[in-house]
Amino acid sequence: xxxxxxxxxxxxxxxxxxxxxxxxxxxxxxxxxxxxxxxxxxxxxxxxxxxxxxxxxxx
Numbered sequence: 001x002x003x004x005x006x007x008x009x010x011x012x013x014x015x016x017x018x019x020x021x022x023x024x025x026x027x028x029x030x031x032x033x034x035x036x037x038x039x040x041x042x043x044x045x046x047x048x049x050x051x052x053x054x055x056x057x058x059x
Contacts, residue, residue, distance in 0.1 A: 001038055
């Protein structure tokens with residue numbers, strides 16, 4: 001994962017993303033990637049629960 005931290009407390013999933021980071025252009029070239037789970041990932045401690053996350057801004 002790029003710039004994504006996940007934690008679970010009880011039944012609450014918390015996701016942290018640093019919005020000041022930049023990982024360059026998306027493959028289409030239309031947006032700038034800030035964070036990505038890079039596909040579907042398991043939630044920590046809840047392997048049957050998946051998350052897919054993309055955070056981006058316009059170029």
